[in-house]
Structure formats: C-alpha cells, structure tokens
Amino acid sequence: MSEMLPDFAVSILTIATSLFVFGLGSAVLVVSVLYVLDVTQTRHAIRRNYPVIGRLRYVFEHLGTFFRQYFFAMDREEMPFNREQRSWVDRASKNVDSTVAFGSTRDLKPRGTVLFVNCPFPTLEQDAAPTQGVTIGPACRTPYRTDSLFNISGMSFGAISKPAVLALSNGARMAGCWMNTGEGGLSPYHLEGGGDIVFQIGTAKYGVRNRDGNLSDEKLREIAAHDQVKMFELKMSQGAKPGKGGILPSGKVTPEIAAIRGIDVARDSISPNRHVDINSADDLLDMIERVRRVTG
Numbered sequence: 001m002s003e004m005l006p007d008f009a010v011s012i013l014t015i016a017t018s019l020f021v022f023g024l025g026s027a028v029l030v031v032s033v034l035y036v037l038d039v040t041q042t043r044h045a046i047r048r049n050y051p052v053i054g055r056l057r058y059v060f061e062h063l064g065t066f067f068r069q070y071f072f073a074m075d076r077e078e079m080p081f082n083r084e085q086r087s088w089v090d091r092a093s094k095n096v097d098s099t100v101a102f103g104s105t106r107d108l109k110p111r112g113t114v115l116f117v118n119c120p121f122p123t124l125e126q127d128a129a130p131t132q133g134v135t136i137g138p139a140c141r142t143p144y145r146t147d148s149l150f151n152i153s154g155m156s157f158g159a160i161s162k163p164a165v166l167a168l169s170n171g172a173r174m175a176g177c178w179m180n181t182g183e184g185g186l187s188p189y190h191l192e193g194g195g196d197i198v199f200q201i202g203t204a205k206y207g208v209r210n211r212d213g214n215l216s217d218e219k220l221r222e223i224a225a226h227d228q229v230k231m232f233e234l235k236m237s238q239g240a241k242p243g244k245g246g247i248l249p250s251g252k253v254t255p256e257i258a259a260i261r262g263i264d265v266a267r268d269s270i271s272p273n274r275h276v277d278i279n280s281a282d283d284l285l286d287m288i289e290r291v292r293r294v295t296g
C-alpha cells in the first residue's frame with residue numbers, strides 16, 4: 001500500500017495509528033488502575049460491587065441537579081423560590097412588564113389553600129393606600145419614623161460576602177427600607193449603599209464588645225454615631241440553632257472580620273446560646289434601657 005500512497009500520507013497514517021494505539025493503551029491503563037482502586041477500597045459498596053462503571057452514579061447524581069432544574073421541575077415546585085417567582089423578580093428587576101394575568105397556575109383545589117369570597121364592596125385603590133408610617137421609640141432621643149413594611153432581615157457580614165452586603169445595602173436605599181446587620185457587626189459595606197440600618201446585638205455582642213466579650217458603651221456610641229444606624233435590635237438567642245450557640249470557624253475569621261467583630265483572627269468564635277448577662281426579664285429590661293440610654 002505504501003507504494004500507492006505519497007510519503008506524507010503514509011506519515012500521517014502512521015502518526016494517527018500510533019496515537020490511536022497510544023490512546024487505547026492509556027485508556028486501558030486508566031481503566032485498569034480505576035478497577036484495582038475500586039475493588040480494593042472498602043468505603044463505597046457501589047464502587048466495590050460495580051468497579052469503574054459504578055463511578056457513573058456519582059456523575060449522574062451531580063448532573064441530576066441541573067437536569068431536574070431545566071427539564072423536570074414544574075414552575076411552582078422548587079424551594080425556597082420557584083421558577084415562576086424567580087422569573088417575576090427577573091422581569092421586575094429589568095423593568096420589563098411584570099404584570100400578572102388573570103388565572104392561576106397554582107392548584108386551587110386542596111382545601112384551605114385559597115378561599116374565594118364574593119365581596120359586595122370591593123376594595124378601591126384609595127382604601128389600599130400605603131401605610132402612613134409608624135414612629136418607633138417615640139420616647140427615645142432619636143425616634144425612627146418609617147413607612148416601610150418590607151425590610152431586609154439580618155444576615156451577618158462573614159456569613160454573607162462583601163458583594164452580597166453591598167447589593168443588599170444598595171437595594172435598601174433604592175427601596176426606602178431598612179437593612180438589619182445580623183449579629184456580625186457593622187461593615188463599611190453596610191454603610192456604602194446608603195440605606196437605613198438596624199444594628200443587631202447578638203449574644204456574642206460582635207461589633208460592640210470589649211476584649212473580654214462584654215458590652216461596651218464606647219463601641220455602642222461609635223456605632224450609633226453613624227447617621228444611617230437608626231435602631232438597635234437585641235437578639236435574645238440563636239433562633240436558627242435552638243438550644244445551641246453559634247460558631248464562626250477559625251477559617252472564616254479573616255483580619256477584616258475579626259476587626260469588625262472585635263475578636264481574635266483565625267480563632268473559632270463562639271456565639272453563646274443566650275446573652276451571658278441577661279438571665280431574667282429584669283436583666284432584659286435593664287439591658288434595653290442601657291442600650292437606649294447610651295445610643296439614643
């Protein structure tokens with residue numbers, strides 16, 4: 001055959017054949033190594049019983065998340081926000097039409113879900129006028145007036161990242177609502193967006209603590225001196241971890257987070273199950289009175 005083909009074609013064929021043989025050889029080698037690894041290990045029964053191909057299960061399990069999302073999940077099925085809700089938010093955020101047409105894609109049949117009652121005197125727009133607002137702490141030095149019904153609940157800087165805090169604080173300003181800092185203290189990113197801020201005093205008193213972990217009047221005053229900080233919230237315990245305290249693992253305690261929270265860098269930080277200095281209703285009232293007196 002080599003006499004019939006030009007030299008360069010023979011070279012290409014030779015290289016291609018070698019590559020193929022080499023590729024096949026490598027593949028056989030890799031499969032053999034995986035086979036030996038699988039049949040000798042004792043941690044995964046599937047890999048031991050079905051060496052090599054058993055590994056596909058983990059691949060499909062991983063891919064399944066994406067397949068389900070695009071092909072199988074119904075519009076109102078996912079948690080915490082389903083596709084229908086996410087698309088509405090997406091449309092609203094892009095200022096494209098977010099009006100919802102009549103008719104429901106919800107299942108209205110199960111009892112108790114939705115109850116239609118005929119109304120002889122339907123609500124007019126003026127009846128549903130926005131709230132007139134409330135004054136919180138009218139007896140304080142600096143009461144806070146707000147008409148915002150929806151606000152941003154606490155998520156600590158450290159639990160969420162700088163871009164997330166920035167996005168939320170910008171959103172708070174644009175929506176005219178307040179943002180709760182969560183127990184992780186006040187970061188520059190909370191202030192950067194310009195929205196109103198509620199400073200949360202958690203059980204570890206991050207951001208307003210002395211070196212020994214006790215509440216510091218001086219720190220409280222520093223935080224209150226920011227115009228944007230409108231209120232202080234005293235979080236009594238760890239609602240998301242009932243009966244347990246919280247822990248910020250050492251790996252997450254960067255120099256920035258340590259400085260904002262007032263704790264040591266790269267050391268586990270414990271947020272106790274309750275305030276160590278609030279053991280009764282009397283203690284609680286004393287604490288509220290103290291925070292109010294110091295911060296206004």
Ligand SMILES: Cc1cc2nc3c(=O)[nH]c(=O)nc-3n(C[C@H](O)[C@H](O)[C@H](O)COP(=O)(O)O)c2cc1C
Nearest residue numbers: 153154155156159160181182183184200202235240
């Ligand atoms: C990442 C993260 C951090 C949180 N940090 C705090 C916190 O520091 N203080 C607090 O009171 N709640 C904290 N929460 C709880 C939220 O404020 C909220 O109450 C909770 O997520 C339930 O609301 P949802 O169902 O809308 O998520 C946190 C929640 C998340 C997801």
